[in-house]
Amino acid sequence: MDELMDYEEAIERFDPVIGLEVHVELGTKSKMFDGAPNAFGGDPNTFVTPVSLGLPGSLPVVNKQAVEYAVKIGLALNCSIAESCRFARKNYFYPDLVKAFQTSQSDEPIAYEGFLDLDLPDGSVYHFPIERAHMEEDAGKNTHVGGDSGRIQGAKYSLVDYNRAGVPLVEIVSHPATGVGRFAPEIASLYVRSLRDIFRALGVSEARMERGNVRADVNVSLRDNPHAPLGTRTETKNVNSFRGIENAVRFEIQRQAAILAGGGKVVQETRHYHEEDGTTSAGRLKSDSEDYRYFPEPDLVPVVPAREWVEGLRATLPELPVARRRRVKEEWSLSAEELRDLVNAGAIDAVEATVAAGATPAGARKWWMGDIARFAKENDVELEDAPATPQDVAELDALVQDGKLNDKLARQALEGILAGEGTAAEVVAARGLEIVSDDGALTAAVEEALAANPDVADKIRSGKVQAAGAIVGAVMKATGGKADAARVRELVMERCQ
Numbered sequence: 001m002d003e004l005m006d007y008e009e010a011i012e013r014f015d016p017v018i019g020l021e022v023h024v025e026l027g028t029k030s031k032m033f034d035g036a037p038n039a040f041g042g043d044p045n046t047f048v049t050p051v052s053l054g055l056p057g058s059l060p061v062v063n064k065q066a067v068e069y070a071v072k073i074g075l076a077l078n079c080s081i082a083e084s085c086r087f088a089r090k091n092y093f094y095p096d097l098v099k100a101f102q103t104s105q106s107d108e109p110i111a112y113e114g115f116l117d118l119d120l121p122d123g124s125v126y127h128f129p130i131e132r133a134h135m136e137e138d139a140g141k142n143t144h145v146g147g148d149s150g151r152i153q154g155a156k157y158s159l160v161d162y163n164r165a166g167v168p169l170v171e172i173v174s175h176p177a178t179g180v181g182r183f184a185p186e187i188a189s190l191y192v193r194s195l196r197d198i199f200r201a202l203g204v205s206e207a208r209m210e211r212g213n214v215r216a217d218v219n220v221s222l223r224d225n226p227h228a229p230l231g232t233r234t235e236t237k238n239v240n241s242f243r244g245i246e247n248a249v250r251f252e253i254q255r256q257a258a259i260l261a262g263g264g265k266v267v268q269e270t271r272h273y274h275e276e277d278g279t280t281s282a283g284r285l286k287s288d289s290e291d292y293r294y295f296p297e298p299d300l301v302p303v304v305p306a307r308e309w310v311e312g313l314r315a316t317l318p319e320l321p322v323a324r325r326r327r328v329k330e331e332w333s334l335s336a337e338e339l340r341d342l343v344n345a346g347a348i349d350a351v352e353a354t355v356a357a358g359a360t361p362a363g364a365r366k367w368w369m370g371d372i373a374r375f376a377k378e379n380d381v382e383l384e385d386a387p388a389t390p391q392d393v394a395e396l397d398a399l400v401q402d403g404k405l406n407d408k409l410a411r412q413a414l415e416g417i418l419a420g421e422g423t424a425a426e427v428v429a430a431r432g433l434e435i436v437s438d439d440g441a442l443t444a445a446v447e448e449a450l451a452a453n454p455d456v457a458d459k460i461r462s463g464k465v466q467a468a469g470a471i472v473g474a475v476m477k478a479t480g481g482k483a484d485a486a487r488v489r490e491l492v493m494e495r496c497q
Helices: 007-013 064-076 179-202 244-261 307-318 323-331 336-345 348-356 361-378 390-400 409-416 424-431 439-452 454-461 467-479 484-495
Strands: 013-023 090-091 101-104 111-119 125-137 141-145 157-161 170-172 214-223 234-239 269-274 279-285
Touching: 007 214, 007 244, 013 179, 013 244, 013 390, 064 125, 064 170, 064 179, 064 307, 090 439, 101 125, 111 141, 111 179, 111 323, 111 361, 125 179, 179 214, 179 244, 179 323, 179 336, 214 244, 234 244, 234 279, 244 279, 323 336, 323 348, 336 348, 336 361, 348 361, 361 390, 361 409, 390 409, 409 424
Parallel strands: 234 269
Antiparallel strands: 013 170, 013 214, 090 101, 111 125, 125 170, 141 157, 214 234, 269 279
């Protein structure tokens, strides 16, 4: 069991520095260097060609669309785009790397020296420095069978699926991010969330973290103070959730602080993240770049993006998430905290689409951040995968705005929508939820309630108008909550004059 220092004490005694290496699988139709399908799922070892399997005599060909996507990512991250770059062989052996090398980029990346501005909850902006974005291919997938942890230790045998081998990747490598202080976990998570949002806005990837489309290697080190040299870092590999990124940073800060405070030394190593308890454990000693024996890939020519082509791609970039968040904050009159909650819930897309479908911003936020978010959490699905569409929510909001539903009835209607019973109008009709606003029916209900509560009626007539609430409540109960409460109150006061 690792010894941990209290987080507040660790931050008081040491200065944390973080860095992230974020991989995104590109949404091209075929793989990076061959024509095999780039698709999720499928029977093992069916989305492969001789190139995917590294068979002798097979030769790679660069996927042009993957290069285009990589350039778009670089532009969106404020990077310079290389006038010429090339691929290299990164040599290491692991069963999922069938060629015993990965085709990647080393000292000649397609994009370099960029940044991403992050809007923090306190209103400040953190300038996250980016060293490079380079193209490479993914490895296959190992499945270790027979162990307790799903890892190779203790497994009886391993299986390899090469469907993922050769899938196009862009890896975004940050510079060390300094000055993060106590907000290091939150800044790391927000950085990756912002990257995920950029990938989706560009249309270069589905960017589904639960499928491994986006995953992060999280580097953490500590130093005595902001002016001291950088400390020894650890690299927690393949974290694929925002909560996991926060937890990994926090845990490593606490673990490393305890080691340093006890006079020990932090070991430069890779570590595994454990989702079940938010801890990390030792993997292997971390290799330096020279250990990979990079050398230029002899079977691929350099990539030379024409400047006119690059500028043409720049002109096609959509509104990017940072600009979008600032726009909706102003348009919807959001506080910094409200915007933060929307971002953290991944709800901006849904809310904006709902507003575009005719809902009020307040109404759209209310339903997505309330009942639908609770449904998503209880059913362990992403908000975007909840069975309610922006059109459904806009229709529900319109019924509320038109006075046909009150809050209670609208929640019942939304419950039906989420249960797959149909659109808002269909659920309201099927469940008989629409507010009773017919004066004849309401008058009869009011007179019945007044007759049953003569003492309350007398109080109202004597000027104690707050007593009308009891009659309104009785009518609402009698109508199953479907009465127009405002109209009921008017009728009560008319009859008690």
